[in-house]
Amino acid sequence: MIILLIWVAVLIAVLVLYLRQIYSRFSRYGVKHFKPVPLLGNMTRILLRINHFADDIFSLYRSFPEEKFVGRFEFLNEIVLLRDIELVKRVCVKDFEYFLDHRSVFSTSDSFFSRNLFSLKGQEWKDMRSTLSPAFTSSKMRLMVPFMVEVGDQMMSSLQKKIKESKSGYIDIDCKDLTTRYANDVIASCAFGLKVDSHNDVDNEFYAMGKLSSTFNFRQVLIFFIISNAPKVAQFLKLDFLSETSKKFFRKLVLETMENRELKNIIRPDMIHLLMEAKKGKLTHEDIKPNDGAAGFATVEESAVGQKEINRVWTEDDLIAQAVLFFIAGFETVSSAMSFLLYELALSPDVQEKLAQEIKETDVKNGGKFDFNSIQNMPYLDMVVSELLRLWPPGIGLDRICTKDYNLGRPNDKAEKDFIIRKGTGVMIPAIAFHRDPEFYPNPDKFDPERFSEENKHNIPMFAYMPFGIGPRNCIGSRFALCEMKVMAYQILLRLQVSPCEKTTIPAKLDRETFNIRLQGGHWLRFRARD
Template sequence: MLLLIWIVVLTAALVLYFKRKYSVFTKYGVKNLTPVPLLGNGLSIMLGREHVVDNLNRIYQMYSEERFFGQYEFMNPVVVIRDIELIKQITIKDFEHFLDHKTMVDGTIDPLFGRNLFSMKGEEWKDMRSTLSPAFTSSKMKLMLPFIVEVGDRMIESLKRQIKKSDDKQLDIEAKDLTTRYANDVIATCAFGLKVDSIAEENNEFFRMGKILTNFGLIFFLKFFLFTYFPSLSKMLNVKMFSEETAVFFKSLFLNTIVDRKKNNIIRPDMIHLLMQAQKGNLVHEEKTKDIDAGFATVDESAIGTKTVNREWSDVDLIAQAVLFFLAGFETVSTAMTFAIYQMAVSPDIQERLVKEIKENEAQNGGKFDFISIQNMVYMDMVVSEVLRLWSPAVALDRICTKDYNLGKANDKAPKDYIIRKGDVVQIPNWAIHRDPKYFPNPMKFDPERFSDENKHSIVPFSYMPFGLGPRNCIGSRFALCEVKVMLYQLLLHFEIQPCERTCIPPEFVPGKFNLGLKGGNWVRLKIR
C-alpha cells in the first residue's frame, strides 16, 4: 500500500513538473504542438518518420498566421520566428540582444570546436570576427582561385579516365561523394597547403579524417544531448566532440606547416598564411570600394567585423578557425554543390543555357577564367542563387537571447507580449521561408529567373538568407560562392549531366536524418561533351 502511495505521489509530481515545464508558451498565447515528456517535439524525427526539414516545413505552414510559434527541443523552449520584420529586428536592429549561437561544447574541454568563430561568444567573438574578416575579402579569394581550379582540373581528368574505360562511355556518380571529395581537396590546398587527390586516392588520410570529423551519427547525437542538458557532467567526464585522433592530426598538420613556412620563409596565399598574419595583427581591412561583388547571395561585413583589434591569439585559437573552415567546406559547401549538380541533371534547358554562357566566357578569355570573369557570369550567379534558395545547406539559424527581450504578441488573439528570457533560443527557419509562396511564388520550381536583373529587386528583403543575416552572418560566403561556381564551370564545360536510373525524382529526403541526403543517394550520370 505504501509503495502504491509513493508511485501515485511520484507520478503526480512528474505530471505537475512536465505540465509546468511545457506551459511556457501557453499563457502568452504562443501556439505550439503538444510535446512528448523529455523528448519535446522531435519524436517524429528521432523515430525516423520525418526528415528534419520536412518536420520544420510542416509546422511552419501549420502556423501560417503567426508572427512566431513555439517548439520544445527536449525540455528547452525554442521560439521559431516567421515574421520578416521581427527577423530584421533580431538579426540587425537589436542584434546585441541576440549576439550568440547555442553552446554545444566547452571551449576549455574541446578547444577545436569550442574556440572557433561559430562557437565564440560576446566580445571575444567580436574580436575574432574583426581579426578574421580581412581574410575573406574578394581580393583574398582571387588569390586562392588558382588552387581551386587545380583541384577541379584533377577531378575532370580522373572522371574522364573513368568514362573512357567504361564500355558505354558514361559514368554514374553519387554526387555527394564527388563533391565531398572535391571540397576536401579544395580545403586541403586552400586551408592547409596540401596537395590531395581524393578521387584518385579514395582513402587518403586527409579525407579519412574529414569523414571521421563529420560523422554526425548516434554518438554525435548523444554527445550533443549531454553537452546541451548536462554541461557540468560532460565537463567532469571530459567529453569531447572530436576524437583524440582527429584533434592530434589537425593540430600536428597545422603547427608543422607553420614551423616549416617560418623556417623556409614560404609565403603561399592560403588560409594558413592569412591566419599567421592574423596572429601577428598584420591583416588589414581593405576599402569597401576595392571589394568585388561575388554575387547576389553574398553577405556584407558589418561594422563589428571591420573594427581594428589589438589582441593576440593562441595557436589553438588559429587551429580552431582552420578546423571550422574545414567543417564548413566539407559538409555545407559540398551540399550546395551536390544539389547544383542534381538540378542540372533534372533541368536540361537550364543546364544548356548555363553551358552556353560558360562557352562564351571560354571564347572571350581564351580558354582561361579568373575570379573577376566568373563573377561577371550573370546566369551562373542566377543559377547558384536559386540553388541556395531551394536547397539551402543551413536549414535554420539560431540565436541565444543574451538580454531579456520583448518579442511582442505572437498573434492578434494573444493575451500579452511574449518576453523571451536570457539564455533562451530563437530559431529562424530559413529553409521554410525560402519555400514560402508568400515570398517566392511557385516555390518548389527551380527557377533561376527569380534572380535576374529584372526580378531580383522584387525579392522581399530578409526573406533570402542562405548565408545568414546581420553581423553574425557567414564570414566565408565569398569563398563558398567562388568554389561552387568554379566546380559548376569546370564540370559543365567538359560533361553533360543527366539523370540515371538511380536519380531520386522527385527529390525525397531520408527520414530521421539531419543531413540533406536524398533517398538512395544523389545519383546522376556524366557523359563527355
C-alpha cells in the first residue's frame, strides 16, 4: 500500500512538473496571458459555456492593450494571438511561407474535410487554389446572380403569402431560419444545379443534410477542439465532422450530377460545371484581374499563388471535397451574416429607409430587373454590407500554423528578449476584435455604414478590416458571398419592412451553446409589407 502511494505521489509530481514546464514558456519570454487551468489551459469558460468563443477572444485582446501579441493555451497547446496590425501583415502577407497552413482540424485522411481547400497544406493547397481561382471571378459570379434572384423570388413569394394570410398584417419569424433556407436553396442552385424550395418543402433532404453538416453545437465544438489539439486521439476515436450518411449523400449527389451532365451534354454555369472543367484542366486564369472589387469594398483579391497554371489531375474525392466545402461554407457563414444584417437594419430604421430608397430607385431605373450590374451601381448597399461584415464577421478569427520557427520579436517595449514561435504552434488573428477596436473604428459597437462612404473609407487601415481574411489564404468565395447577401437584402427591402418584435434580443448577446455566431434566443424580427 505504501509503495502504491509512493508511486501515485511520484506520478503527481511528474505531472505537476510537466504542466509547469508547458505553462511557463510564455512567462519566460514576457508574453502576457491569462493563468491557465491545469490540463484545460484557457478553455474553462468556453467548456463550461460561460463565454462564447468570441467573448473569450474579446476578453484576451482587450485585457493587454500595450502588447503586440499575447498567449493563450488550448488545453496543453500554445496559441499566439496577434494584436498588432503590422504583425498581421508580416504573418499573413510578407512572411506568408512561414504561416502557409491552417491548423489541422480534420483527423482522418478519408474525410472530405481533410481534402478541401481550407484543409489542404503546402503545395497541394497552392495547386488547388490555382485550380479553383478562375471559378470565383466576377465574370463567373455575373452568371450566378440570376440563380440567386430566382431563389429570392421563391422566398419572397412565401413571405408575402404568410403576411397576407396573417390577421395582423405582419409576421414574426426567426431570421436565422429564413436566411439558412435561402442560403440552402442558393447553394443547391448555384453549386449543384438543383431546384429546391426550402420555404415550402421545409424538410427536404438537401436542407436536412446542410443543417446536419454545418450546425456547430456544443458536441461539435468539443470534437473541433479535440481534433485540433489532440489529433492522434481524434484519429484513434475516428472523430469526424461529417457523418457517414452525409458523406454518402454528397458523394452520390456530386458524382451522379456530373455523370448525368456528361451523358446528356448539359452545360449550366454553376459550381459542378466549374469543377468538371477544373478536372479537365479547362479553367483559365485570363479573367482574374488585380484589385477586382466589383462585388464590393469587402472583396478580397487573388494573389499570385492563385494565378498560376496547374496541370495537376485531381481525383473524384478531391472534387467532392470542394463541393462539400462550398456547400457548408455557403450554408452557415453567409446565412449568419444575412441574419445579422436584417437584425441591424431592424434596429436602425434610418439606415433601413435610406437603403430601401436606393433599392426602390434602382428597381425603377432598371425596370424591375436586378443583375450583377445592379450590384455594382448601389453604393449605399455596399456601405451597409461592408459595415455589417465589420461588426459581425462570420469568421470570428483567422488561424494559421507556424510551419518553421519564426521570430515574432518582442511582445512589448519592456520585454527583454524576442519570442521565437516554434514550428507547429498555432497563430490566431482575432478579426472580430480588430473590427471593434476603437483605435481603428470610433464608437466601434455602433452600426454605422457611413464609415464606408467614399469620403471615409480611406480612413480604414488595410489590415484592420478582414471579413474574408488577408493575404494569399483569404476566402476564395468573397464575391459569391457578397452577391448573395446583396440579392437577398435587395429583394426583402424592396417589398418588406423589418422591425424588432417582442422576441427580439436587445442588446445582442451571442448564444454560448454553439461555435457559430448566433443570437441567444434566436434572430426574431417582424416583417410587414412596405407602403
